Amino acid sequence: MRSRTSARAQITDVAARARVSPATVSRVMNGHASVAADLVERVLSAADELGYRASPVARSLVLGRTQTIAVMVPDMANPSFQEVLRGITRAAAADGYRVLVADSQEDVTQEPGLAREARRHCDALVLCAPRMSDAELAALVPALAPVVLTHRGPTPGVPTSSADYRGGIAALLDHLAGLGHRRLVYLAGPPSSASHRRRLEGIAAHVADHPGLSVDVLPCGVGFEEGYAAGEAVRRSGATAALAFNDLVAMGLLSALHEAGVAVPEEVSVTGFDDIPFARWTTPPLTTAAVPHGDLGQEAWRRLRALLDGEEPPPDVLVHPEVQVRASTGPARAEGAA
Amino acid sequence: MRSRTSARAQITDVAARARVSPATVSRVMNGHASVAADLVERVLSAADELGYRASPVARSLVLGRTQTIAVMVPDMANPSFQEVLRGITRAAAADGYRVLVADSQEDVTQEPGLAREARRHCDALVLCAPRMSDAELAALVPALAPVVLTHRGPTPGVPTSSADYRGGIAALLDHLAGLGHRRLVYLAGPPSSASHRRRLEGIAAHVADHPGLSVDVLPCGVGFEEGYAAGEAVRRSGATAALAFNDLVAMGLLSALHEAGVAVPEEVSVTGFDDIPFARWTTPPLTTAAVPHGDLGQEAWRRLRALLDGEEPPPDVLVHPEVQVRASTGPARAEGAA
DNA sequence: TTGAAAGCGTTACCAC
DNA sequence: GTGGTAACGCTTTCAA
Numbered sequence: 001m002r003s004r005t006s007a008r009a010q011i012t013d014v015a016a017r018a019r020v021s022p023a024t025v026s027r028v029m030n031g032h033a034s035v036a037a038d039l040v041e042r043v044l045s046a047a048d049e050l051g052y053r054a055s056p057v058a059r060s061l062v063l064g065r066t067q068t069i070a071v072m073v074p075d076m077a078n079p080s081f082q083e084v085l086r087g088i089t090r091a092a093a094a095d096g097y098r099v100l101v102a103d104s105q106e107d108v109t110q111e112p113g114l115a116r117e118a119r120r121h122c123d124a125l126v127l128c129a130p131r132m133s134d135a136e137l138a139a140l141v142p143a144l145a146p147v148v149l150t151h152r153g154p155t156p157g158v159p160t161s162s163a164d165y166r167g168g169i170a171a172l173l174d175h176l177a178g179l180g181h182r183r184l185v186y187l188a189g190p191p192s193s194a195s196h197r198r199r200l201e202g203i204a205a206h207v208a209d210h211p212g213l214s215v216d217v218l219p220c221g222v223g224f225e226e227g228y229a230a231g232e233a234v235r236r237s238g239a240t241a242a243l244a245f246n247d248l249v250a251m252g253l254l255s256a257l258h259e260a261g262v263a264v265p266e267e268v269s270v271t272g273f274d275d276i277p278f279a280r281w282t283t284p285p286l287t288t289a290a291v292p293h294g295d296l297g298q299e300a301w302r303r304l305r306a307l308l309d310g311e312e313p314p315p316d317v318l319v320h321p322e323v324q325v326r327a328s329t330g331p332a333r334a335e336g337a338a
Numbered sequence: 339m340r341s342r343t344s345a346r347a348q349i350t351d352v353a354a355r356a357r358v359s360p361a362t363v364s365r366v367m368n369g370h371a372s373v374a375a376d377l378v379e380r381v382l383s384a385a386d387e388l389g390y391r392a393s394p395v396a397r398s399l400v401l402g403r404t405q406t407i408a409v410m411v412p413d414m415a416n417p418s419f420q421e422v423l424r425g426i427t428r429a430a431a432a433d434g435y436r437v438l439v440a441d442s443q444e445d446v447t448q449e450p451g452l453a454r455e456a457r458r459h460c461d462a463l464v465l466c467a468p469r470m471s472d473a474e475l476a477a478l479v480p481a482l483a484p485v486v487l488t489h490r491g492p493t494p495g496v497p498t499s500s501a502d503y504r505g506g507i508a509a510l511l512d513h514l515a516g517l518g519h520r521r522l523v524y525l526a527g528p529p530s531s532a533s534h535r536r537r538l539e540g541i542a543a544h545v546a547d548h549p550g551l552s553v554d555v556l557p558c559g560v561g562f563e564e565g566y567a568a569g570e571a572v573r574r575s576g577a578t579a580a581l582a583f584n585d586l587v588a589m590g591l592l593s594a595l596h597e598a599g600v601a602v603p604e605e606v607s608v609t610g611f612d613d614i615p616f617a618r619w620t621t622p623p624l625t626t627a628a629v630p631h632g633d634l635g636q637e638a639w640r641r642l643r644a645l646l647d648g649e650e651p652p653p654d655v656l657v658h659p660e661v662q663v664r665a666s667t668g669p670a671r672a673e674g675a676a
Numbered sequence: 677t678t679g680a681a682a683g684c685g686t687t688a689c690c691a692c
Numbered sequence: 693g694t695g696g697t698a699a700c701g702c703t704t705t706c707a708a
Binding site: 368398 | 701702704
């Protein structure tokens with residue numbers, strides 16, 4: 001019944017139909033006060049009849065902002081990045097911002113280019129766990145502003161939302177030491193990971209403070225397979241407890257241990273890191289340092305929004321992971337027993 | 339040393355520096371032939387010195403396209419949607435397109451509005467597992483074109499990349515029947531899920547074809563908790579095998595069964611659906627119908643790209659899930675034994 | 677081959 | 693309060 005133009009209605013169409021100027025239509029559509037009530041009415045109904053919606057691209061051009069931010073992650077398949085991505089997306093959506101994803105696919109050499117490129121299309125950028133060096137990061141950041149960082153310690157001039165990996169691993173170590181463990185192994189993350197380096201620092205400090213405690217570092221990685229492959233080395237190490245770089249590695253290790261007939265936690269205790277949703281559902285359920293990634297994402301957004309609004313961003317947040325004690329850790333087996 | 343303007347260089351700046359017109363700069367930057375070699379040279383070096391990059395927004399306005407697509411998912415926390423999102427993102431990135439994510443947070447009422455909104459900012463849209471009714475979907479789709487669908491059966495005029503859930507559940511049923519199971523339960527997904535309804539059809543057809551086989555349908559859901567909560571009902575049902583709506587539900591169930599001291603698969607066999615990366619690492623590893631979500635995402639992109647290029651999209655793809663036999667399924671326990 | 681100028685669809689400044 | 697109109701930064705006819 002109603003007339004339909006094939007092309008989308010534009011502001012001039014609405015203006016013509018409402019017998020006002022485009023300027024007035026714009027004012028009405030954007031809720032600017034000071035438009036006579038009857039004109040508002042005419043414009044609104046004209047817009048409604050035409051199904052008019054302003055072109056976001058045209059608005060972006062004149063306004064100089066896109067209402068979109070970009071989020072760069074090293075790997076979209078990693079649950080912890082998925083959680084922060086989700087946290088950011090929801091928080092940003094609540095404020096009327098959209099998010100563009102950029103996946104660097106764990107390729108460090110791509111990061112700077114990808115970040116620049118993503119940033120050009122958006123109003124701001126969040127860098128999740130960038131793998132590039134501190135020097136590269138520092139050099140890049142000015143060109144990226146407004147920008148915030150997650151999963152990575154303080155960087156001058158960049159608001160940060162991160163976790164205390166150092167403290168988290170220390171808390172795990174405390175938990176294990178309390179259970180009588182003295183010989184431990186740490187299944188290391190990739191050297192390019194800043195959060196891995198923080199864990200290493202935490203371990204070193206803890207060992208220095210606790211004579212009689214030893215922690216061997218076993219090169220490992222970030223995924224199931226790598227944790228699984230480390231099973232043999234863990235057994236040979238003679239350690240009574242293993243700290244995995246993250247929950248994925250822990251799950252791989254759990255699997256290898258189970259297959260080898262090694263009882264967890266009776267013979268070997270295992271801890272993860274992150275507390276991804278799956279950690280609660282492993283067999284046995286995984287003791288891990290809980291990092292609220294969704295909250296980190298939300299906090300990252302708060303800082304970005306402040307930057308976008310020209311305000312002072314809240315101070316850096318460093319959430320302290322809390323040890324979630326579950327069934328994968330228990331008292332150390334008697335010395336000498338294997 | 340080098341001069342720096344605080345604002346970004348624009349096409350006119352490059353033109354001035356190279357002593358050519360903006361039109362020529364545009365032609366050079368876009369690789370249009372028919373520009374004298376020396377001018378190309380001058381423009382290129384001027385652009386380089388100024389660090390010039392064309393404004394994507396301005397280009398979008400004049401070109402009428404953004405080089406961006408939107409992907410709407412019901413829940414970013416669900417591994418299978420994460421996988422298709424990842425597949426789409428990578429495939430699109432390879433073709434120079436970016437992706438915007440829209441999370442409907444499992445709220446059906448939000449879907450139409452969110453889809454429209456997301457679409458307006460992009461050149462095209464992919465709808466992952468939309469929960470809205472067929473009628474709503476059919477009504478909405480014309481306003482969304484170009485659009486493709488995943489996780490959902492054929493819809494007139496919309497290229498689709500989906501899996502044969504009906505066949506997948508049938509294959510699982512075959513596997514279980516072959517192991518001697520006769521009394522089964524299906525832990526149902528949400529009624530609004532189209533793929534759940536396909537599974538139901540597959541079950542009905544299979545039961546009709548196999549007298550002596552019974553499958554009870556237990557209302558359940560999509561997540562760990564729901565699978566966990568169903569543990570009690572599964573035990574009481576007397577079934578020797580349980581088919582979970584997806585891997586998450588299966589993991590929850592596995593956990594409940596383990597806690598209750600029910601041996602899997604000796605007393606009860608359990609199957610999942612999707613074969614998310616975690617399925618390989620549960621205890622016992624989960625038998626499941628493998629859906630290559632990454633590939634589905636990639637195929638969705640191929641269709642979208644064809645649409646964007648004004649070409650005929652490839653025919654709908656319906657991948658056939660393959661049963662991944664792992665340790666969570668085994669021979670049915672003897673009749674009467676409980 | 678090159679340049680001038682007309683858009684692309686808005687918003688916002690400046691008059692009236 | 694309302695309406696012209698100049699941007700926003702680029703691409704692309706149309707002439708030369």
